[in-house]
Amino acid sequence: MSPGPLHYSSISDLLKQRRAEMNISLRRLAVLSQIDKGHISKIENGEVKQPEFATVYRITSAMGISFEETVEHYIEASSRSDELIRILEEAITKSNTKLLAKISNKYLQSTQEDSYEAVEKLYNITMNQDSPTTKLALYKVIKNYSRDHGVMPYLAKGMYQEYLIERDDFTRLKKTYEMGRRILQFTQFLSESESVTFYYKLGVHAYNLRLFEDSIELCSKVLDQEPSLSKIKVDSTGIIVDSHDHLGNYDSCNAYLEQYSKYTAAFPYVQNHVEVTTASLYTRKGDTQAAISILEKCLENCNDNSLLHVVNKLVGLHLRSEDLSRINELLKLEEKILAITYRTPYKQIELAHFYKLKGQYNIIVGDIIHGVNCFIESGTRYAKVNDYENERHCLSLVLDLHIKHGALLGNTALEMLRNLFNIKEESLT
Numbered sequence: 548m549s550p551g552p553l554h555y556s557s558i559s560d561l562l563k564q565r566r567a568e569m570n571i572s573l574r575r576l577a578v579l580s581q582i583d584k585g586h587i588s589k590i591e592n593g594e595v596k597q598p599e600f601a602t603v604y605r606i607t608s609a610m611g612i613s614f615e616e617t618v619e620h621y622i623e624a625s626s627r628s629d630e631l632i633r634i635l636e637e638a639i640t641k642s643n644t645k646l647l648a649k650i651s652n653k654y655l656q657s658t659q660e661d662s663y664e665a666v667e668k669l670y671n672i673t674m675n676q677d678s679p680t681t682k683l684a685l686y687k688v689i690k691n692y693s694r695d696h697g698v699m700p701y702l703a704k705g706m707y708q709e710y711l712i713e714r715d716d717f718t719r720l721k722k723t724y725e726m727g728r729r730i731l732q733f734t735q736f737l738s739e740s741e742s743v744t745f746y747y748k749l750g751v752h753a754y755n756l757r758l759f760e761d762s763i764e765l766c767s768k769v770l771d772q773e774p775s776l777s778k779i780k781v782d783s784t785g786i787i788v789d790s791h792d793h794l795g796n797y798d799s800c801n802a803y804l805e806q807y808s809k810y811t812a813a814f815p816y817v818q819n820h821v822e823v824t825t826a827s828l829y830t831r832k833g834d835t836q837a838a839i840s841i842l843e844k845c846l847e848n849c850n851d852n853s854l855l856h857v858v859n860k861l862v863g864l865h866l867r868s869e870d871l872s873r874i875n876e877l878l879k880l881e882e883k884i885l886a887i888t889y890r891t892p893y894k895q896i897e898l899a900h901f902y903k904l905k906g907q908y909n910i911i912v913g914d915i916i917h918g919v920n921c922f923i924e925s926g927t928r929y930a931k932v933n934d935y936e937n938e939r940h941c942l943s944l945v946l947d948l949h950i951k952h953g954a955l956l957g958n959t960a961l962e963m964l965r966n967l968f969n970i971k972e973e974s975l976t
Contacts (some may be wrong), residue, residue, distance in 0.1 A: 558603060563591040566875045579609035597627055600634050602705050607657055614638075615646055620621070623651060626657040632668070636908040638852055639676060651688045666693055668699045679712050703736035707745055709804045714752060716793035717892050743772050747779050754894040755932075759790035766790075781810045792827055800828065800922050817965055819845055819853035826860060839864050851887045855897050856885065863906045866911075881905075899928035903941060915952050919945055 566593045577584035582605055589595050590603070597719075601950040607617040618634060625631060631654040638646050653666055666689055673685040682769035690705030692698070707730055714723045734742050735753055750765035775782040784807045791800035804824055810915055811818045820936060822845040842861050849857050865874045887893055906921030926941030 559591050561620045580606045600630055622653045647684050648688050655692045662696050663698055666698050683712050700736045703733035706730045717932045743769055746781055754786050759793045762790045763787050781814050819849045855884050859900055895932045899925045919943045
């Protein structure tokens with residue numbers, strides 16, 4: 548049984564002691580490892596100060612010593628940056644993030660290269676990886692080392708890349724938004740392209756959290772810095788339009804909407820967005836019928852990106868006028884809606900809102916059990932994207948219905964609530 552990493556004082560001690568414990572002769576080990584027994588003896592006796600890792604690993608593998616344990620001992624005495632990079636590249640295939648952090652830290656501390664060049668090399672290696680977990684572990688090392696050694700460009704880049712990965716965890720939207728805000732003081736160290744992408748991503752993040760003033764400020768920076776008519780510039784304009792709409796800044800909303808509508812030729816998907824926003828402005832002015840007319844026309848040819856939003860707007864408006872037959876027809880689009888993949892928190896929130904609206908419809912038509920099911924589904928989806936305000940509202944609706952219709956519901960509502968709390972606890976761990 549292996550005594551575990553760092554039980555031995557050095558790599559030579561590891562080889563010598565483990566061979567003795569296993570009662571393997573030098574001759575036998577030479578056969579098993581295909582390494583000359585004289586060379587093995589020199590390594591064991593410390594006569595080879597920095598043996599090649601490939602050689603050492605062939606010897607340790609022959610004795611059943613793991614890659615991880617071999618590396619732990621080897622890097623303690625190694626100061627060869629080229630060898631440490633080779634070990635790091637091999638370790639990346641093992642998906643051991645703690646070991647990756649140790650090797651990369653050792654490389655940065657041992658290298659004979661300039662600090663900037665060393666960090667740059669590690670950063671480039673990290674950029675070429677596919678695994679988010681691997682990249683995150685290495686970006687953290689880059690960030691911490693760069694902060695301690697004043698390598699400001701790579702402090703900024705490390706923080707930026709770490710944020711891009713972490714923000715995809717929708718259960719931590721508030722925490723990762725604060726992480727992103729801390730990068731704002733370092734944006735001068737990012738490239739122009741990185742800076743524009745960062746402002747856009749953080750602006751979208753703010754919008755998902757309903758921090759509409761923040762989203763306007765951040766997306767305005769995209770408009771200022773992005774010289775070409777790119778998708779990111781167009782989408783930033785759309786976010787500014789929607790943010791002003793939510794804040795009730797109708798003059799500003801109209802001004803940006805006019806600019807946004809000019810992009811429809813180059814970006815056809817913008818047309819649906821313009822129609823939905825126009826309908827929203829009519830609704831806020833009290834002209835519900837005009838809003839419904841625009842949305843119904845939009846529904847006839849809207850794309851997958853807009854379908855859920857258009858249906859939600861229409862169901863909400865028809866709930867006001869109690870046009871239950873039209874709502875029933877709209878809800879039949881549920882299968883089509885669920886067939887679409889929703890990758891952003893905003894879309895997940897819209898899907899949660901769909902079930903909330905469906906629940907309200909079911910309660911109105913007297914289908915209490917299905918109404919409760921929809922509110923639970925809605926609350927579950929809200930919880931998964933950190934929208935606890937709407938989640939609590941759904942829970943409140945379920946509890947009110949249980950109090951009012953307890954005999955009908957029995958323990959069904961309470962059992963569903965318990966399941967929801969179990970889901971929420973899982974999302975927080």
